[in-house]
Amino acid sequence: MSEITFRTAKREDLSTIVRMLAEDDLGSQREQYDEALPKAYYRAFEQIENDSNHELIVAELDGEVVGTLHLIFIPSISFQGGLRAQVESVRVGRVRRGQGIGRAMMKWALERAKGRGAHLVQLITTHKSRKDAHRFYERLGFEGSHLGMKLMLK
Amino acid sequence: MSEITFRTAKREDLSTIVRMLAEDDLGSQREQYDEALPKAYYRAFEQIENDSNHELIVAELDGEVVGTLHLIFIPSISFQGGLRAQVESVRVGRVRRGQGIGRAMMKWALERAKGRGAHLVQLITTHKSRKDAHRFYERLGFEGSHLGMKLMLK
Numbered sequence: 001m002s003e004i005t006f007r008t009a010k011r012e013d014l015s016t017i018v019r020m021l022a023e024d025d026l027g028s029q030r031e032q033y034d035e036a037l038p039k040a041y042y043r044a045f046e047q048i049e050n051d052s053n054h055e056l057i058v059a060e061l062d063g064e065v066v067g068t069l070h071l072i073f074i075p076s077i078s079f080q081g082g083l084r085a086q087v088e089s090v091r092v093g094r095v096r097r098g099q100g101i102g103r104a105m106m107k108w109a110l111e112r113a114k115g116r117g118a119h120l121v122q123l124i125t126t127h128k129s130r131k132d133a134h135r136f137y138e139r140l141g142f143e144g145s146h147l148g149m150k151l152m153l154k
Numbered sequence: 155m156s157e158i159t160f161r162t163a164k165r166e167d168l169s170t171i172v173r174m175l176a177e178d179d180l181g182s183q184r185e186q187y188d189e190a191l192p193k194a195y196y197r198a199f200e201q202i203e204n205d206s207n208h209e210l211i212v213a214e215l216d217g218e219v220v221g222t223l224h225l226i227f228i229p230s231i232s233f234q235g236g237l238r239a240q241v242e243s244v245r246v247g248r249v250r251r252g253q254g255i256g257r258a259m260m261k262w263a264l265e266r267a268k269g270r271g272a273h274l275v276q277l278i279t280t281h282k283s284r285k286d287a288h289r290f291y292e293r294l295g296f297e298g299s300h301l302g303m304k305l306m307l308k
Contacts, residue, residue, distance in 0.1 A: 076224065080195065149288075
């Protein structure tokens with residue numbers, strides 16, 4: 001397999017990112033993927049781009065964007081003022097799944113988090129029923145001994 | 155009961171906050187609560203204070219700090235560029251537990267998140283064995299249908 005490379009997402013990648021988020025049973029209900037993306041996506045992109053605690057990443061293979069993840073650095077008082085990293089919105093394009101791209105992306109994210117001095121990486125996976133996703137993260141060293149809770153405000 | 159009030163934490167509150175974080179089976183292993191706090195706590199406090207996406211909050215009752223929580227706003231591409239809120243480091247001082255302070259704090263945080271335009275609030279609770287904590291959050295409307303995963307880097 002060719003080598004996967006990683007870079008910060010550019011504005012031009014946004015529609016590909018949204019397409020990947022929408023290529024998902026849950027995502028298809030909550031994203032709006034059109035040729036002309038709703039402006040709210042661009043507003044969020046700008047906030048992320050201008051905040052050094054955020055890294056919106058794309059993975060490329062043979063010059064094509066095949067995956068995305070959002071890495072967030074969270075300064076915290078706990079753990080003796082320890083920096084934590086959080087991973088959100090991990091997606092691999094539908095036609096590229098099962099090729100180890102997700103694993104390469106997460107391994108990259110763990111190295112990046114370590115490189116920026118984070119002492120832990122945390123994530124909230126989608127519904128508990130997704131056993132395959134949990135095994136995927138457990139194989140990377142994550143422990144699923146916590147409960148992720150969400151409350152929709154709107 | 156007197157009214158609980160909420161405000162942004164000041165530098166002078168930091169030792170009280172760390173004491174509350176340490177008054178906990180898990181926290182006692184990972185915090186270092188001394189008269190002279192390690193500098194790393196102050197560094198983290200400054201980062202939090204200077205970042206408008208972070209609100210380190212203390213709850214006061216009769217002029218005394220009785221609880222703390224850390225509210226984080228996370229811009230995100232997903233959910234159509236929706237802003238999410240995350241709650242971390244929720245603690246009530248040991249002698250003040252069981253008086254409804256935690257519930258008042260969380261209700262305040264939910265309103266605050268709504269006021270700043272977040273569409274969801276998320277949190278990762280400590281170990282799955284803490285059924286009382288889960289019931290506490292479920293009563294507030296949180297759904298525990300997700301798995302929280304963590305990986306310690308050091």
